[in-house]
Amino acid sequence: MTSSTDPAERPHRRIRSYVQRSSRLGPRLQGHWDRFAPTYLVPIEHEEASMSIASGAALDPSALFGRVAPLVLEIGSGRGEMIAHGAEQRPERDHLACEVYTPGVAGILGRVGRAELTNVRLVHADATALLEYVLPAGSLDELWVFFPDPWHKSRHHKRRLINDEFASLAARVLKPGGIWRIATDWPDYADQVDxxxxxxxxxxxxxxxxxxxRPLTRFEQKAHAEGRGVADFAAVRR
Ligand SMILES: C[S@@+](CC[C@H](N)C(=O)[O-])C[C@H]1O[C@@H](n2cnc3c(N)ncnc32)[C@H](O)[C@@H]1O
Structure with a gap:
């Protein structure tokens, strides 16, 4: 049997929209993790040695938050500026942040924990399964994807998060009338979203x-500094 050196490119595996990077945490981020993970991190089983959520996993949002409220999912929350700000500004909504990068998750834990937000939970995993089977169909009021990794080289475009398949998965979890919001600072990715x-x-x-x-994150600041505009999108689930 032949196998590619890049696990993302092996046949029969979903192409990953991220690079699996170091999960080592320095003392500050480890401190956030130890202090806030028990409250905010959603316990979810991964497939062995991967960031994929185990098949058959399921989440009940109302059990997770202890109430029934409009639900927002953000995919690729980075350092958590958006999810923390959104949750603070709209306490009547619940917010689920999904991020694969371990130091990013630790940073988000610190941010939401210090702010004592009660309407945020975090999933540390590849988001695809959340859309595919983990979240109930029609459970989201909003889906946010802000500044997804651009994957510039044309041979890497297949790794971009937003494509036709992703749109079908987004349609499964958004309720009719629910909104999918996207922002990107890369014109050719914006064309792809279009x-x-x-x-x-x-x-x-x-x-x-x-x-x-949307607060001004370092991605948007960098885009402005480099003379690129940011394209925002909003699409309503039919
Ligand atoms: C360019 S960063 C943007 C972060 C943040 N949205 C912001 O605006 O500052 C993209 C983030 O998406 C995360 N990511 C990429 N693919 C993902 C996936 N399939 N599931 C969860 N997170 C993902 C990356 O780890 C990275 O933190």
């Missing part, structure tokens, strides 16, 4: 004004 939304039978929408709840 194509995906136009082709989808499940969504109405496209480019829109800047989402006013």
């Amino acid at each position: 194509r995906v939304l136009t082709a989808s039978q499940d969504f109405d929408g496209g480019r829109t004004d800047r989402f006013d709840l």
Whole structure:
């Protein structure tokens, strides 16, 4: 049997939208993890030695938050600026952050923990399974994907998170009338998002004004410094 050196490119495996990086934490981030993971981290089983969620896993959002409330999922929360700000500004909504990068998750834990937010939980895993089978169908009011990794080289475009398949998975978890919000600072990724939304039978929408709840993260600051604009999208689940 032949196998590629890059696990993401082996046949019969889903192509990954991320690179599996070091999960080592320094003392500050380890401190956040030890202090806040018991409250905020969703206990979820992974497939062995991977960030994929085990098949058959399921989450009940109302059990997770202890109430029934509108639910927001953010994929690729990075350092958590957006999820923490959104949760603070809209206490009546529950917020699920999903991030694969371990130091990022520790940073988010520190941010939401120190702010004592009660309407945030974190999933430390590849988000794909959340959309595919872990979350109940029609359970989301909002899905956020802000500044997804651009994967510039054309041979890497297949690793971009947002594509036709992702749109179908997003349609499964968003309730009718639910909103999928996206932002990117890379014009050719914005064109790809345009194509995906136009082709989808499940969504109405496209480019829109800047989402006013979105704080200025380092990705947007860098884009401005480099003279790139940011494209925001909003699409409503039919
Ligand atoms: C370019 S960063 C943007 C972070 C953040 N949204 C912001 O605006 O600052 C993209 C993030 O998405 C995460 N990511 C990529 N693919 C993912 C996946 N399949 N599931 C969860 N997180 C993912 C990466 O680890 C990275 O932290």
